[in-house]
Amino acid sequence: xxxxxRIRLRxxxxxxxxxxxxxxxxxxxxxxxxLGESDxxxxxxFHLQGEAFKELGRYREALVPLRRAAEIAPSNLHVWLAxxxxxxxxxxxxRAVGAMEKAVVIEPDEAITHYNLACYLSLAGxxxxxxxxxxxxxxxxxxxxxxxxxxxDFDPIRSDAQFQAITSIIA
Numbered sequence: 001x002x003x004x005x006r007i008r009l010r011x012x013x014x015x016x017x018x019x020x021x022x023x024x025x026x027x028x029x030x031x032x033x034x035l036g037e038s039d040x041x042x043x044x045x046f047h048l049q050g051e052a053f054k055e056l057g058r059y060r061e062a063l064v065p066l067r068r069a070a071e072i073a074p075s076n077l078h079v080w081l082a083x084x085x086x087x088x089x090x091x092x093x094x095r096a097v098g099a100m101e102k103a104v105v106i107e108p109d110e111a112i113t114h115y116n117l118a119c120y121l122s123l124a125g126x127x128x129x130x131x132x133x134x135x136x137x138x139x140x141x142x143x144x145x146x147x148x149x150x151x152x153d154f155d156p157i158r159s160d161a162q163f164q165a166i167t168s169i170i171a
Contacts, residue, residue, distance in 0.1 A: 009035065009042065016048045025055035041065075043072035047079050050086075059086040077107045084116055088123070096120040104133075111141035119153035127157050135166050 012031055019028035029052045035041055041049070050066035053059070063086055069079045084099035100117035107113055114137035121130035134154075137144050148154060148167050157163045 005040075009040070009045065013044055013048060016045075016052070020048065020051055020055065023055075025052040028052040038068070041068070043069045043076065043079075046072065047076065047082070050079070050082055054082055054086055059089045062086045063090075074102075075106050077103055077110065077113070080106065081112065081116065084120065088120060093120055093124045097124055097126075109140060111137045111144055114140065115144050115147075119151065122154050122157045125156065127160060127163075130154075130157055131160075131162050131166060134163070138166065138169070 012034055016028040016031045019025070019031060028048060032041075032045060032049050032052070035045060038046075046065040046069035050062045050064075050069060053062035053065070062082070066079055066083050066086065069076065070083065073079065080099045080103040084096045084103065087093070087096035087099060097117065097120045100113060100120055103110075103113040104117055114133040118130045118132075118134035118137060121127075121133060134148075145167060154163065
């Protein structure tokens with residue numbers, strides 16, 4: 001039988017998830033505040049808090065709970081994706097790359113991990129590695145090809161012949 005604290009935690013997390021799904025991150029943060037001290041948080045609660053801050057554009061604040069979530073649950077792909085997103089928007093491309101490299105190890109068959117890593121590597125000036133991961137993303141999910149044209153992260157390598165060859169292949 002689950003303890004009352006565990007049941008309370010699950011209910012609060014479910015409510016916060018609902019608010020995030022509805023695009024109401026401030027409400028999600030308010031709900032998570034009912035947990036009190038961070039000692040009452042588990043990895044999922046930290047992840048939800050980080051996602052709420054991320055949705056509000058408060059990327060630096062999002063890093064604290066997201067890092068805690070990654071410490072507690074290092075195999076949670078969604079935490080690494082969120083960390084990469086926040087690092088990129090804070091101009092820490094090196095850390096965004098690192099987060100995505102961990103995500104690729106966790107889920108090597110997920111196209112989004114390769115796609116995001118390709119984006120960040122492109123921004124970091126690592127063309128060859130960016131192309132390898134972009135090609136892998138497109139092999140895993142050809143639908144990502146539709147996003148490439150509008151993705152400014154690929155602007156540094158867009159005129160490269162290999163980039164054009166990879167992105168012009170018809171599946």
